[in-house]
Amino acid sequence: MSTALAPPRHDPAWSGRLFWLIAALLLLWPLVVATEFKPWTLLAPANLKVTGQFLATFLPPAHSAEFLGMVARETWRTVAIATAGMVLALLLAVPLALLAVRVLSVSALSGRMALRSAWLRQLVRWLMIGLRSVPELVWALVFVRVVGLGPTAGVLAIALTYGGMLGKVYAEILESGDGHATETLLRNGSSRMQAFFYGLLPQNAGELTSYTVYRWECAIRSSVVLGFVGAGGLGQQMDASMKMFNGGEVFTMLAVFVALVALADRVSAGLRRALG
Amino acid sequence: MNGSERPGQHPPPSSPQLPALPPPLWSARCRACWFGLALLLLVVASFWSLNLQWAQFLSLEAARSMGRFIAEFFPPDLSPGFLRKVALGTWETLAMSALGTVLAAAAGLALALPASRLHAAETAWARAPTRALLNVLRAVPELVWAGLLLIAAGLGPFAGTLALAVHTTGVLGRLFAETLENAPPGPGAALRAQGVGKGLVFLYASLPQVLPQLLSYTLYRWENNIRAAAVLGVVGAGGLGQMLAFHMGLFQMGKTASVLGAMLLMVALVDSLSYASRRWLMR
Numbered sequence A: 001m002s003t004a005l006a007p008p009r010h011d012p013a014w015s016g017r018l019f020w021l022i023a024a025l026l027l028l029w030p031l032v033v034a035t036e037f038k039p040w041t042l043l044a045p046a047n048l049k050v051t052g053q054f055l056a057t058f059l060p061p062a063h064s065a066e067f068l069g070m071v072a073r074e075t076w077r078t079v080a081i082a083t084a085g086m087v088l089a090l091l092l093a094v095p096l097a098l099l100a101v102r103v104l105s106v107s108a109l110s111g112r113m114a115l116r117s118a119w120l121r122q123l124v125r126w127l128m129i130g131l132r133s134v135p136e137l138v139w140a141l142v143f144v145r146v147v148g149l150g151p152t153a154g155v156l157a158i159a160l161t162y163g164g165m166l167g168k169v170y171a172e173i174l175e176s177g178d179g180h181a182t183e184t185l186l187r188n189g190s191s192r193m194q195a196f197f198y199g200l201l202p203q204n205a206g207e208l209t210s211y212t213v214y215r216w217e218c219a220i221r222s223s224v225v226l227g228f229v230g231a232g233g234l235g236q237q238m239d240a241s242m243k244m245f246n247g248g249e250v251f252t253m254l255a256v257f258v259a260l261v262a263l264a265d266r267v268s269a270g271l272r273r274a275l276g
Numbered sequence B: 001m002n003g004s005e006r007p008g009q010h011p012p013p014s015s016p017q018l019p020a021l022p023p024p025l026w027s028a029r030c031r032a033c034w035f036g037l038a039l040l041l042l043v044v045a046s047f048w049s050l051n052l053q054w055a056q057f058l059s060l061e062a063a064r065s066m067g068r069f070i071a072e073f074f075p076p077d078l079s080p081g082f083l084r085k086v087a088l089g090t091w092e093t094l095a096m097s098a099l100g101t102v103l104a105a106a107a108g109l110a111l112a113l114p115a116s117r118l119h120a121a122e123t124a125w126a127r128a129p130t131r132a133l134l135n136v137l138r139a140v141p142e143l144v145w146a147g148l149l150l151i152a153a154g155l156g157p158f159a160g161t162l163a164l165a166v167h168t169t170g171v172l173g174r175l176f177a178e179t180l181e182n183a184p185p186g187p188g189a190a191l192r193a194q195g196v197g198k199g200l201v202f203l204y205a206s207l208p209q210v211l212p213q214l215l216s217y218t219l220y221r222w223e224n225n226i227r228a229a230a231v232l233g234v235v236g237a238g239g240l241g242q243m244l245a246f247h248m249g250l251f252q253m254g255k256t257a258s259v260l261g262a263m264l265l266m267v268a269l270v271d272s273l274s275y276a277s278r279r280w281l282m283r
Helices: A014-034 A039-043 A045-056 A065-100 A115-133 A136-147 A151-176 A180-187 A192-227 A234-243 A247-275 B031-050 B054-058 B060-072 B080-112 B127-139 B142-153 B157-182 B186-193 B198-235 B239-249 B253-282
Strands: none
Touching: A014 B080, A039 A045, A039 B142, A045 A247, A045 B142, A065 A115, A065 A151, A065 A192, A065 A234, A065 A247, A065 B031, A115 A151, A115 B253, A136 A151, A136 A192, A136 B060, A136 B198, A136 B239, A151 A192, A151 B031, A180 A192, A192 A234, A192 A247, A192 B142, A234 A247, A234 B142, A247 B127, A247 B142, B060 B253, B080 B127, B080 B157, B080 B198, B080 B239, B080 B253, B127 B157, B142 B157, B142 B198, B157 B198, B186 B198, B198 B239, B198 B253, B239 B253
């Protein structure tokens, strides 16, 4: 074309963008109403005074020897709850994953899987999804009711949620790889356990371990959160200090917690790198 | 492994090849052995130091009280008035998660700019401190933020929304910064060579390239936040969680059961929707 238009002096898409921006803001309005989103309450004099007082107590952070000893003890308990919960979760997840894996089915070698075993596998899968979809905080609330305040509730909550989660992901990892070696072993008459230990497991061991380490890191984070409903550890002490408006203690525990998460992150990343 | 032997080839009889012995179970040079030992110690120490009340949990008495506890959940309270309340709580939870995610996406983008080095010549002096800030925001879980923000914002969904927004800002800010740094530098360099300013380079070169990725990260975090918002209320930050904690605290187990049911239904629905949409997108 010879009669080229003069290039537009401004962005031609501008009006459309403005329209969609305004439309999005209008759509957001019901959300703002539903969440009682009133940022000016943060600046109301009464609130500002309380917040200011709380923030003022942050400095200096609590650092008496007695308090630091308590924080160290509770930090260890947090790690211990996560570790113990993970061990119990593994005890739950490994058998469930083995039951659910389709690659280990003998009847599936010759055409379709037998109806009964197909149903069993589906049931186990549903059980794992059910365990996983209840948030660990809800499990903790329930167990605090049954076994009382303390780490037992936290360990059980992590064990159940993570048991379902690990089992489901383990089964997916085991099924995602190349099933040829396992199938050959099964076809040549090895038992399912042998096929698992000599075919399926060596193929996927790295990925399984790396996922487990990653979940251990997540369990540490969630064991702090579980403390807020009374399941022991750092979270419980943090909750108590927050309720007493003791900013110095909150500050110290938050710092310890951030350091703990960073450390777990570093350890977990290092381990996963070592696994390749 | 002696994989080279074939059935037809016998080793020469003069040097009988013994099968290699398996490596010893323990040797001081084996890193995996030390790691295994450390792991075992960690597990034993954990169980030993927690003195868990197995006896109390596994006893007949505990089983009975567990049974009673579960039996109290039935029948769930399904009266229309209460169901309306539960629906309102569900809507509040969804609204908290959506608004929190939107705020976090905006704040995350604002913080991702100083946290990323868009071209090699940039000094990006704010990169390290902004990243440290994002890491702190991310390291503290939503529930802890909610506990802290309750003091400033008062009980209710506002505190929960802010808590979700603050934590998610840390997560999204970091993801956005990495995405911006990994975007192809060509279009930005072309505009910069023409003397276009920093802000316009971002708006017309970097942002359009990474926008789909940013959107997909945001949607993924929204899904996570719905799950988080459901339980956030346990500390008093609104939504279904607050109803759950309230009715459980008053031992109104029928009402607790309906709230729990709504929570699980919502989580399951979100899970299956995200699964279905991912499959649809992957197709």
